Structures are given as C-alpha cells and as structure tokens.
Amino acid sequence: MRIADTAPIRDPDAARAFLDRLEREARRLETPCGAGAMVWRLWGGGPALVLLHGGAGSWRHWARNIRAAAQSHTVIAPDLPGLGDSAPAPHPVGAEAIASILARGLDIVLGGEEPYDLAGFSFGAVIAGLLAGNASSRVRSLTLIGAGGLGPPSRSVPLERVRDKSGAERTLAHRTNLARLMLFDPAAIDALAVAIQEENSKRARLVSGAMWISPVLREVLPRLRTPVYGVWGEHEMADRPLLDLRVALLREARPDVRIEIVERAGHWVFFEAAETFNAILSRILAG
Numbered sequence: 001m002r003i004a005d006t007a008p009i010r011d012p013d014a015a016r017a018f019l020d021r022l023e024r025e026a027r028r029l030e031t032p033c034g035a036g037a038m039v040w041r042l043w044g045g046g047p048a049l050v051l052l053h054g055g056a057g058s059w060r061h062w063a064r065n066i067r068a069a070a071q072s073h074t075v076i077a078p079d080l081p082g083l084g085d086s087a088p089a090p091h092p093v094g095a096e097a098i099a100s101i102l103a104r105g106l107d108i109v110l111g112g113e114e115p116y117d118l119a120g121f122s123f124g125a126v127i128a129g130l131l132a133g134n135a136s137s138r139v140r141s142l143t144l145i146g147a148g149g150l151g152p153p154s155r156s157v158p159l160e161r162v163r164d165k166s167g168a169e170r171t172l173a174h175r176t177n178l179a180r181l182m183l184f185d186p187a188a189i190d191a192l193a194v195a196i197q198e199e200n201s202k203r204a205r206l207v208s209g210a211m212w213i214s215p216v217l218r219e220v221l222p223r224l225r226t227p228v229y230g231v232w233g234e235h236e237m238a239d240r241p242l243l244d245l246r247v248a249l250l251r252e253a254r255p256d257v258r259i260e261i262v263e264r265a266g267h268w269v270f271f272e273a274a275e276t277f278n279a280i281l282s283r284i285l286a287g
Contacts, residue, residue, distance in 0.1 A: 005064050015192040015194070019063060022067075025043060026042060033101055034089050035087060036088075038101060039078065042109075044069070046073045050076045051119050052078070053077070053124050054124050054146070055124075055148075055209065057121075057123075057124070059084060061200070062075075072285070081093075082204075095126050095149070103131055116140065117285055118131065121268075122147070126217050141284055141287075143230075143284055145230075145269060149214060154213040158180070159180065162174060162177070162201055163201075183272050184266035184272060222253055222254065224254075228258075231259075232247065233266045233273070234264065247259055262276055
C-alpha cells in the first residue's frame with residue numbers, strides 16, 4: 001500500500017490528482033437504475049468485497065481503504081442511486097427499493113451467485129443490512145460502520161449551506177461540516193477530505209436522512225445468518241453515553257455482534273483512522 005493512501009494530503013492539487021489516479025485504476029461497470037445507470041468501480045482481484053458509501057457520498061468515501069483491501073480482494077464500490085455518478089432510483093424512493101436495485105446490479109457485476117463480504121458506512125450500512133437480508137446465504141460477513149437504521153437515539157447536526165458558495169467561502173463551509181459531522185481531529189480535515197466532500201456534495205441528489213434515523217436495519221438483523229461486525233469512532237456521537245446507547249441497540253438486534261470502537265476518531269472512522277480500520281477489516285475478511 002502506498003504511504004499516500006493513509007498519510008494526510010495538504011495540497012489541493014495533490015488531493016485531486018490522488019483521486020484521479022485511483023479512479024483511473026478502477027474498472028467501471030454500469031447496471032440499470034431507474035431511467036439511467038448505476039455506476040460501479042472495481043479494483044484488485046480475488047474474493048469479492050462490496051463497500052457501500054454513506055449518505056451524500058460516493059465511492060470516494062473509501063479512498064484511503066481501497067488499495068489496501070485490493071491487495072487480497074476484488075473491491076467493488078458502487079455509487080448508490082441518486083449519489084455520485086449513479087442515476088436516481090425510481091419513485092417511490094426508499095431503503096428497500098435501493099437495496100433491490102443494488103441486489104440486481106450486483107448479480108450482473110458478479111456474474112452469478114458468487115459470495116461476497118459486505119461493508120456499509122452510515123446510510124450505506126442501512127442498505128448493506130437490507131442487501132444481506134435479500135442474499136444472506138451469499139454474504140460471508142457484514143460490517144456496519146457508524147451505522148444508521150437503528151432508530152433513536154440519533155443526532156441532529158446543523159450544517160452550513162454549500163451550494164450557494166464558491167471559492168474560499170465554499171471550502172470553509174466544507175471544513176466546518178466535516179468538523180461537525182464527520183471527523184474528530186481538526187488535523188484530519190486535510191485537502192483530500194475537502195476534495196472528497198466537494199466531489200460528493202455537488203453530485204448528491206438523494207436525501208437519505210429519514211432512512212438513516214429509521215429502525216429498518218435493527219429490524220432485519222435478527223434474521224440474518226451472516227456474521228455481523230460493528231465499527232464506530234469513539235467520537236461518533238456528541239458524547240459517549242449516546243454512542244453506548246447506539247451500540248446497545250445493535251447488540252439487542254444481534255447479541256453475537258463483534259464491536260470495535262476506534263479511539264480518537266469520528267463518524268468517518270475509516271478515513272480518519274485509515275491504518276487502524278484497514279487492519280480491523282483485514283481481520284474480519286480473514287474470518
């Protein structure tokens with residue numbers, strides 16, 4: 001793995017170049033999605049690992065993890081419907097409908113009944129759980145990162161408007177939102193984090209907040225036969241008791257869940273603590 005994958009990138013041009021290189025390394029596929037296409041990117045080779053990004057995100061959420069995982073796996077990172085480069089899902093839009101589009105697309109991408117490991121972040125964790133519910137016999141492991149879909153307690157974070165801003169004012173708004181919602185350590189808000197936030201936000205058309213705060217994931221987990229793992233940054237919530245309550249909700253649904261709490265990291269834990277997360281995921285994938 002290249003050092004640049006986990007080391008801070010302070011220069012905006014270097015950050016954009018890093019993302020461009022990573023995208024050029026990918027194999028791009030498209031599957032049906034509403035009136036358009038759902039876009040998938042694949043790296044590496046070996047057993048399949050599917051990574052689902054968070055709300056208002058794209059495959060770029062995984063920029064610091066892809067190459068590490070691709071050393072041993074075929075990394076499959078789609079843009080979820082209405083986000084990134086993927087077309088919106090047809091109405092009515094809901095978590096179950098998005099998971100169904102994803103399941104049909106994944107059958108095409110994998111070319112059959114191939115098993116896969118599955119990880120989802122935030123809103124992507126909701127979709128990952130529903131996807132596993134549709135294909136439980138094929139999913140080797142389910143890793144839920146900063147998971148939504150557990151019901152209250154949730155949190156309401158005020159965010160700065162971005163789309164009416166430009167230049168330095170827009171960059172400052174991105175930095176403010178990353179500090180409030182995604183990352184714990186101000187030093188983690190580097191040029192790469194800002195570049196990813198910019199690319200994701202300007203492509204986001206799906207509003208996923210209602211799906212994040214619903215209990216839909218908690219409801220599907222008890223019937224899964226798949227091993228389940230939970231990963232959070234210790235500063236995921238406003239205070240530790242709130243995080244402990246969310247962990248308890250996951251344990252209530254899956255008493256056998258294995259939990260990892262990563263110190264000095266926020267919601268976007270696999271970006272902020274990439275080396276630690278990559279090691280955790282490697283252990284999960286090793287079974």
